[in-house]
Amino acid sequence: MRILEKAPAKINLSLDVLHKRYDGYHEVKMIMTTIDLADRVELIDLPNEQIRIISHNRFVPDDHRNLAYQAARLLKDRYEIKRGVSISITKTIPVAAGLAGGSSDAAATLRGLNRLWKLGLSLDELAELGAEIGSDVSFCVYGGTALATGRGEVIQHIDPPPHCWVVLAKPTIGVSTADVYRNLDLKTIEHPDVNGMIQAIQLKEYETICHLLGNVLENVTLRMYPEVANIKDQMKRFGADAVLMSGSGPTVFGLVQYESKLHRVYNGLRGFCDQVFAVRMLGERNILD
Ligand SMILES: C[C@](O)(CO)[C@H](O)COP(=O)(O)OP(=O)(O)OC[C@H]1O[C@@H](n2ccc(N)nc2=O)[C@H](O)[C@@H]1O
Numbered sequence: 392m393r394i395l396e397k398a399p400a401k402i403n404l405s406l407d408v409l410h411k412r413y414d415g416y417h418e419v420k421m422i423m424t425t426i427d428l429a430d431r432v433e434l435i436d437l438p439n440e441q442i443r444i445i446s447h448n449r450f451v452p453d454d455h456r457n458l459a460y461q462a463a464r465l466l467k468d469r470y471e472i473k474r475g476v477s478i479s480i481t482k483t484i485p486v487a488a489g490l491a492g493g494s495s496d497a498a499a500t501l502r503g504l505n506r507l508w509k510l511g512l513s514l515d516e517l518a519e520l521g522a523e524i525g526s527d528v529s530f531c532v533y534g535g536t537a538l539a540t541g542r543g544e545v546i547q548h549i550d551p552p553p554h555c556w557v558v559l560a561k562p563t564i565g566v567s568t569a570d571v572y573r574n575l576d577l578k579t580i581e582h583p584d585v586n587g588m589i590q591a592i593q594l595k596e597y598e599t600i601c602h603l604l605g606n607v608l609e610n611v612t613l614r615m616y617p618e619v620a621n622i623k624d625q626m627k628r629f630g631a632d633a634v635l636m637s638g639s640g641p642t643v644f645g646l647v648q649y650e651s652k653l654h655r656v657y658n659g660l661r662g663f664c665d666q667v668f669a670v671r672m673l674g675e676r677n678i679l680d
């Protein structure tokens with residue numbers, strides 16, 4: 392049997408860090424939303440016990456380091472599955488970009504294997520398992536728009552933002568999330584207004600959403616990689632309504648309300664950056680059904 396799952400990327404509209412926890416992780420408070428930029432994960436049942444990863448992207452590991460492999464291993468061990476699976480990942484989401492590409496592949500693998508192996512698990516149960524793989528996996532199991540707290544795995548669904556376009560530009564550097572958190576100086580950060588962002592999303596106030604975009608990890612990555620600031624400047628110059636780095640970066644996203652302006656921002660950025668995308672926000676909860 393063959394199962395196909397879409398694995399969409401996320402962006403963080405607001406990302407705050409409250410404190411460092413005793414387990415070494417940081418307590419976060421952030422708004423995540425799904426965008427229409429997705430990998431494709433294809434699962435094929437294998438009669439033996441093997442978990443096989445196929446990916447033609449040289450930056451994506453094809454062994455136990457792959458988060459999709461870890462998702463399959465977790466379900467196989469936890470539910471004592473005596474079968475194997477071939478997991479073929481077609482990447483569109485840039486790697487190590489701050490867009491949760493690997494996490495979304497893992498989440499898609501959890502959803503797909505739940506169907507392939509007829510495990511009958513709920514999305515809540517899959518999200519709980521996902522948290523064992525990585526902090527962003529729980530959100531990716533559901534997709535949509537959510538307030539994420541804890542280390543990112545405590546998910547409260549919220550309304551989708553109003554319709555708009557997202558232009559993404561990924562500089563040719565990969566960023567280590569662990570390094571960015573390690574270099575964050577909690578004493579000097581300016582906290583974004585996460586509650587205000589939730590309210591603005593609920594009221595569908597596009598201008599307020601633009602005004603309140605904020606990410607405390609942005610300055611850390613900007614200090615490590617000044618080219619990210621350059622891309623931010625270019626994106627503003629070409630007319631994006633608001634610009635922010637996603638997650639730990641280095642991808643920069645710009646919000647654009649009207650399609651007429653979208654092409655100018657997209658084409659302008661293509662002169663500076665190899666990986667540029669123009670996509671819709673997909674903040675509705677049932678997008679993965
Ligand atoms: C930056 C974000 O992408 C925003 O959505 C996430 O907070 C990171 O999520 P992720 O990549 O799934 O992170 P994980 O794979 O769980 O952790 C990678 C590393 O980032 C650091 N980390 C991650 C999440 C968190 N709340 N606090 C942390 O300090 C830890 O050093 C951890 O070893």
Ligand SMILES: Nc1ncnc2c1ncn2[C@@H]1O[C@H](COP(=O)(O)OP(=O)(O)OP(=O)(O)O)[C@@H](O)[C@H]1O
Nearest residue numbers: 457458486487488489490491492493494496527638
């Ligand atoms: N399925 C996968 N796709 C991409 N990278 C993966 C995958 N599995 C493991 N990795 C490894 O994870 C690292 C981070 O890649 P990923 O694309 O998930 O980062 P990210 O978008 O910054 O994630 P996040 O936003 O959750 O921090 C890569 O350098 C790669 O070695």
